[in-house]
Amino acid sequence: MKKSYSFQIQPQDVDFQHKATLAALTNILLTTAGFNADENGFGIRDLNKNDCSWVLLRLAVEMNIFPLQYEKISIETWVEEVSRATTTRNFKIYNTNNQIIGKAVSNWAMINIIERRAQDLSGLNGIHQFATGEKMDMEKPSKLHVIAGRLADTFKVKYSHIDMNGHTNSMRYVEWVSDCIDIEIYKQKKIKRFEINFVNEILFGEEVSIFADDLGNSDFRFEIRKNESVACKARIVMTPYP
């Protein structure tokens, strides 16, 4: 079963070029996932009743056109499949002309929030009959490699970065890596593909370091490290404006 949700790009969602940021789009995709899971009985609040929650493992987004400020978009979403360990949810982003302007694939796990351990999805009610099997015609989110990279920024995680679980909000990771790209590059090139792997949660007060590596100014690789371990890996592929 597919369903569509409508959004309007707000002033706080856009960058200096009036285009929705990758962080804002990611946030809209996660909101869409939340709405759709909620409506069908397997949202975070349903999982919370059994001390469980969803954890986003990987996300890949491919954009043809970035929506502009005040533009209305519609996001179609469905669950592709559910295995024991993970589930895949897909998204198509449409503009008001019913043109597909972007696509996304996300992988999720269910964890027990007390034991912080991955749970078997076989027994989760409601989601299995909901999976359509319909694949997305784009490369799935891959396991990103460790990079060398230069240190782009370092700071402590603050009050405004954390969510209701005391973990860094997914949107912040996307902001932090987006901030590594020189503003002149944003003027010359647009983002074609974005991939992110969430490896480890980052808590309030932890010291994070953002590392960036640009392979020829079009294929950026990022790592967010806390202490000496990798918490998040990301990749942004850009293409020159025509």
Added chain:
Amino acid sequence: MKKSYSFQIQPQDVDFQHKATLAALTNILLTTAGFNADENGFGIRDLNKNDCSWVLLRLAVEMNIFPLQYEKISIETWVEEVSRATTTRNFKIYNTNNQIIGKAVSNWAMINIIERRAQDLSGLNGIHQFATGEKMDMEKPSKLHVIAGRLADTFKVKYSHIDMNGHTNSMRYVEWVSDCIDIEIYKQKKIKRFEINFVNEILFGEEVSIFADDLGNSDFRFEIRKNESVACKARIVMTPYP
């Protein structure tokens, strides 16, 4: 003429206590102002046609109850008055029981975006007949004093901080001052009143310093400085949980 707009508090709007953050509420208030001005012919896009725009000068927010994650709120807004230099817009925040959970008063000026100069509001179409004269039963936003304060943070303004004009987004100022308050204080006290004065815009790449001064842990004063000048002053008054 008054009008109400509905919102739902989303996961990214709440803090570790599941309550909407001051930054998220400020953002919702500014979105409400934008919707209402747009619908009545004096929104930013209307002003842009004459190379003008709205600039938020001051905002005061008083909260009785902070809405929680997924809570639906409704914001009633109206223009109180329009003088030559500024206009006042008021807000009442309701929960689904039709109880007033918060109030806000905002002061705005119109500037010419090319000359960066304040404009006379006398000639602005549509807004004068729209002003109701109805005051808000709360203290207006005041001119905040310069503080001494300790240096709480310093960094460069990044891509994710700026809006479509290349200026720091108002929401970021609220996040930056909110981040100065110790997380233990958030557990013991709630925010009763928030005031902010926008003095000078902050541009991409500028070095900002956040200064904080707490007058007995309940009346926090803040200054955001760029170079040696004050760009923003703010105040957060807290009260212990009953």
